[in-house]
Amino acid sequence: xxxxxxxxxxxxxxxxxxxxxxxxxxxxxxxxxxxxxxxxxxxxxxxxxxxxxxxxxxxxxxxxxxxxxxxxxxxxxxxxxxxxxxxxxxxxxxxxxxxxxxxxxxxxxxxxxxxxxxxxxxxxxxxxxxxxxxxxxxxxxxxxxxxxxxxxxxxxxxxxxxxxxxxxxxxxxxxxxxxxxxxxxxxxxxxxxxxxxxxxxxxxxxxxxxxxxxxxxxxxxxxxxxxxxxxxxxxxxxxxxx
Ligand code: F6R
Numbered sequence: 545x546x547x548x549x550x551x552x553x554x555x556x557x558x559x560x561x562x563x564x565x566x567x568x569x570x571x572x573x574x575x576x577x578x579x580x581x582x583x584x585x586x587x588x589x590x591x592x593x594x595x596x597x598x599x600x601x602x603x604x605x606x607x608x609x610x611x612x613x614x615x616x617x618x619x620x621x622x623x624x625x626x627x628x629x630x631x632x633x634x635x636x637x638x639x640x641x642x643x644x645x646x647x648x649x650x651x652x653x654x655x656x657x658x659x660x661x662x663x664x665x666x667x668x669x670x671x672x673x674x675x676x677x678x679x680x681x682x683x684x685x686x687x688x689x690x691x692x693x694x695x696x697x698x699x700x701x702x703x704x705x706x707x708x709x710x711x712x713x714x715x716x717x718x719x720x721x722x723x724x725x726x727x728x729x730x731x732x733x734x735x736x737x738x739x740x741x742x743x744x745x746x747x748x749x750x751x752x753x754x755x756x757x758x759x760x761x762x763x764x765x766x767x768x769x770x771x772x773x774x775x776x777x778x779x780x781x782x783x784x785x786x
Contacts, residue, residue, distance in 0.1 A: 545765060546772040547752065549780045553740040556776045557586035560672070560738055563772070564591065565600050567670050567734075575606045575662075575669045577724065579682070580627045583674035583738050588631040595636045602636045606665050608658075609643040610673060610682040611723035614696065617647060622710055640665075644694070644722035655694040655722060662694075662728065671724075671732035675739050678702045679747040679760040683723035686759045692725030726764050735771040737762065739779040748775055749782040 550556050564587070568574050578584070594600050609624055618625035625643045633641055642661055648654035662668060673681050678700065684692065685700045699707075699719055708714040729735065739748050751762035752773065758764075765771045775783075 545752065545768070547780075547783075548772060548774045550774060550776055552776050552778075553586065556738055556740050556774050557584075557590055559774050560584075560587045560736065561590040561594065563736060563774075564670070564672070565594060568600055568602065568605055571669065573604050573606075573666065575608070575665050575667065577608050577610050577668045577671035577673070577729070577732060578628065578632070579610045579673045580624045580631075581674045583740060584672065585631060587672075587738070592632065592635040602638045604639060606639055607633070607641040608662060608665075608668065608724070609641075610671075610729075611721050612644040612646045613718040614646040614651065614720040614722060615718050618643070622716075646718075646722060651696050651722065655696065658694045658722070658724075659728065668728075668732035670734045670736060671729050672736045672738070673729070675737060675744055675747050675751065675762050676703060677706060677743055677747055679750055679762045681726070681729060681737070681762050681765075683721040684726050684729075684761040686761060688726055688758060688761055690726045690730075690758055690764050693728050694722065694724050697721055697723055726761060730764060730768055733770065735765055735768050737765065737771070737773045738775075739773065740776045742778045742781060744775075744779040745782045748773070748779050752783060 612624045616623045683697050704717045707717050711717050750760045756763045756766050
């Protein structure tokens with residue numbers, strides 16, 4: 545695990561932008577897994593700026609969202625599909641993008657087909673992600689089996705509370721989601737995890753120096769062969785002597 549410490553959110557986003565552009569420029573046919581949330585917002589805006597400056601093209605890039613809520617439509621501004629279009633996809637010349645269909649009649653089949661699509665696209669080259677305060681990655685909550693592929697999850701109370709800020713009322717936060725599994729993420733050729741802010745410090749500490757355990761999903765990444773964490777000084781504040 546390669547840990548890059550930076551001073552703040554802006555430096556984290558700039559460093560991540562440089563890394564993503566490096567991979568897109570050096571490899572043809574990149575397949576990215578991409579997260580939603582606050583953490584990658586500036587990264588996406590920097591990628592869009594770089595595209596508008598004609599310094600990068602996404603014409604050979606395929607993206608897979610890490611996750612999506614169950615039960616809300618892609619036109620709903622709270623859906624991850626909507627987020628991804630607004631923050632990134634509608635602004636760039638992306639070749640193709642895939643997002644799990646949270647309205648599918650047969651959710652199990654939707655999950656299996658998502659895995660099929662990842663395989664058909666040649667597997668994920670770079671999986672970008674944030675981390676939850678409880679150490680989740682994607683929507684893989686504590687206790688998720690490390691062998692899991694794309695699956696339906698019940699969101700934890702902590703995650704529902706954290707996500708309530710995006711909804712008019714906490715009762716409106718969906719209780720289920722589709723997420724890539726831990727194994728789906730571990731199968732990616734490279735992983736990039738971003739974290740900013742004090743509220744992530746405990747999860748980062750456990751993920752980096754704690755025991756590898758299903759109780760802390762991000763700790764699985766200690767076993768990944770090519771994994772980088774870019775973390776700002778607040779998120780790294782409990783790693784002082786490491
Ligand atoms: C979102 C996702 C989540 C978030 C995590 C951190 O697609 O997969 O695991 O990355 O909850 O969220 P923020 O960045 O809002 O703190």
